[in-house]
Amino acid sequence: MADVKKIATRVSLGEGLTALAAEHDDFIVMDADVAMATMTNTFRQKYPERFVDCGIAEANMMSMAAGIATTGRVPFVCSFAMFVVGRVFEQIRNSIGYPHLNVKICSTHGGISAGEDGATHQCNEDLTLMRTIPGMTVICPSDDIEARAALKAAYEHVGPVYLRFGRQPVAVINDTEDYSFTIGKGRVLREGTDVALIACGIMVQEALVCAEFLAEEGIQARVINMPTIKPLDESLVLKAAEDCKKVVTIEEHSVLGALGSAVCEVLSEKRPTPVKRIGMQDCYGESGPALGLLDKYGLSGKRIAETVKNWIR
16 A cells, blocks of 8 residues: 555644634634644634634643534534543533534544554554543544545534544545545455454555455455444344354454444344454553554554454464
8 A cells, every 4th residue: 555645634633623613603713722733723724813822731622612512603622632532532522412512523643553653642542541431423534535524524523523633644544436424334345254344534545455465365344444433333233243253353442342342232232242442442542653552552554464364273
């Protein structure tokens, strides 16, 4: 996939919001003093009157967003995952989730691909935390095209939505004429019957790389892009389990509570199936280059293929 165009989905966030603003005038963008990093500065330059820099005061920003949502406007609230989720969980839970307000929470710099920002800034718990909030929709898009489509879908959805965007450039893999995004639906990117690889976010491109390595070993892997972690596409998971008999989940996140847990919950209740969860294994990241960290923690396509091959055999 070296020759494939690569775009960081945080760039998609800024450009996607700017494009969406040309069609709808009832939403605003809020940021916590990191607009140059989240790329919402793109929106600020085009629509300064619809942009609010709340400073390094994330809890206050969430409370402001809740208040704004009660007026009928739609706030998109943006910052690093560690700050926009980890620092203000109580405000999200009680001020946005409990009254089910129409606030869209957008994070960047989640996972270990935040790289040199170090362990304190590499949030590997955000998807789990947001998934536990009743009524919260949780989305982790895989590339530029899906990120833009997810923003539009989040705007059209009535209720709180959490979207996770990345710092690391990723391959554009959904550039097809028949691509469409629907909240709660996954998509098969590659057919196979020996094992099903279910991935989200930047791990979708690594799952495709993994499938190529496995094919060289005579293992045909089905690759599923699962951008919506809540609500999960249960029918697609059950079909994969029925056809492939073995399931692997792949996420740039703790294996506790997010995609892997969601898939295991469905299968344990409706179709018991062997599952291997690949992700951060109850550990912190560290400072270093993003690609080096992904490889060290077993999240590069080649390392994932080694894990899957050994597990199957």
